[in-house]
Amino acid sequence: MKPLSEEAVEHYLRSKVDPRHRVVSTAVAEVQQTIQQLTAEISKKDSRFQAISVSGVHHENLKVLAPSQFLVTVPLVGLTGYKERQVRHWRYYTVHGTKLLSPVRDPEELQQWLEVEQFSKSLPQWHGEDVNIEGDLVPAGVLTVFRNLVEKSIPSCSLTDKVSIAEGFSSAVRVTVETSDFQVEVELVPAIEIPTCWPQKSKWPRCIKPWPCREKVQCVKSFGFDLLATSNYHWQQSFSRAEHVLMQGLDEDGGCRRMCFRVMRQMKEDVWCAGSRPVLTAFHLQMVIFWTCEKYPRPKDWRCFRKAFLRLVRKLHKCVSQHFLKHYFLKDTNLLKYANPNALDTVAGKLAVFLGNPVLPQD
Secondary structure, three states: EOOOOOOHHHHHHHHHHHHHHHHHHHHHHHHHHHHHHHHHHHHHHHOOOOOOOOOOOOOOOEEEOOEEEEEEEEOOOOOOEEEOOOOOOOOEOOOOOOOOOOOOOOOOOEEEEEEEHHEEEEEHHHHHOOOOEEEOOOOOHHHHHHHHHHHHHHHHHOOOOOOOEOOOOOOOOEEEEEOOOEEEEEEEEEEEEOOOOOOOOOOOOOOOOOOOHHHHHHHHHOOOOOOOOOOOOOOEEEHHHHHHHHHHHOOOOOOOOHHHHHHHHHHHHHHHHOOOOOOOOOHHHHHHHHHHHHOOOHHHHOOOOHHHHHHHHHHHHHHHHHHHHHHHOOOEEEEEOOOOOOHHHHHHHHHHHHHHOOOOOOO
C-alpha cells in the first residue's frame, strides 16, 4: 500500500485508472455498436422508438454506471412542444386500465405524471390503448411494448449470439451484451428528450453561489432534461446532459476535481463497492462531487490532491453512513432511499477504514 503522495497518485493513475479507462472505452464502443443495430431494428418495427446514434465522442445515450453495468436511453419520437401541467388530479386506474376505488399514489420528487396533451404535437400512436390510459402516457405500457420489440428484434437482426434478455422481477428492460473482454448488463430505458425547458420542480440553483458561475448555470439549464420510463405510473426526471456539461467543465480553473473523481471511482470499483451491480454507481459519485464543488468553490480548494480527495471521501462516507444523498438538481430527493441498507453499511465501514489509513493499493 502507498500513501497519498504525488508519486503514489501518479502510479495509481498509470497502473489502475488509465487501464480501466481503456477497457471500459472498448466495451462502450462495442455495446454502442450492438445497441445501435438493435434499436435500428426496433425503430423499423415501431417508429415511436428511435435508433440511437454512434456518432460523436460523447455517447449521449449511454451512461457507464459500473464497468459491466450500463444504462442506455432509447429516444421516443412523435412528442414535441412539451409544457408543464400545474393542475393536480387523482388517477383511479391500474396499469392495465382497470378502475380503482382509491387513487394511485402521487409521484415522488424525482417523478411526475405525463399527459399526452402536455405536447402540442403528438403522433396518433401515442393515443393508442397500448400506452395511453385516460389521456396519460403510462410508462408501464411503454415498457411492455418496448420489451416485446426487443425480444422480437434480437433474432431478426441476428444478435442472438451477442444479446440476450436478462430476466428479473421489475418492469425494467435489461439485456446482457457480450463484448470481446466481458459481459455487460445494459438497462434499456425509453426516454422522452425535452431539451427546450427546465422542470419547475428543480429550484436549482437555490440561491446565488460562486460555483457554478451564472453563465455556467444558464448553459447547463439550456440542455433541458429527459423523462424516463422506469416505473409503472410515473416518469422519472433525468438530467444526464446537464450533468455531462458540469462534469466536462469541472477543472476550468485548472484544479484537480476530475482527477479526484477518477481515483474515487476506481477505489469504489476495486475496494469500497466492487461487483457487477454495486449499491453505489458513478452517478452517486457525480452527485457527491457536485455538492462538494458547490461548498468549496475556490480554485485554491482544489490545488492539493490529498486534501481535495479526502474531503470528497469524507463527504461520501457521511452520505453512505446516513443512507442519504441529495440529487444535485432536486435537493429534496434521497438517491439512497431504496438502496440496500446492509450494503450501504458495508461500504461505510470500508470508507471508514480508508479514512483511518488513507493509502492507495499497489499492483
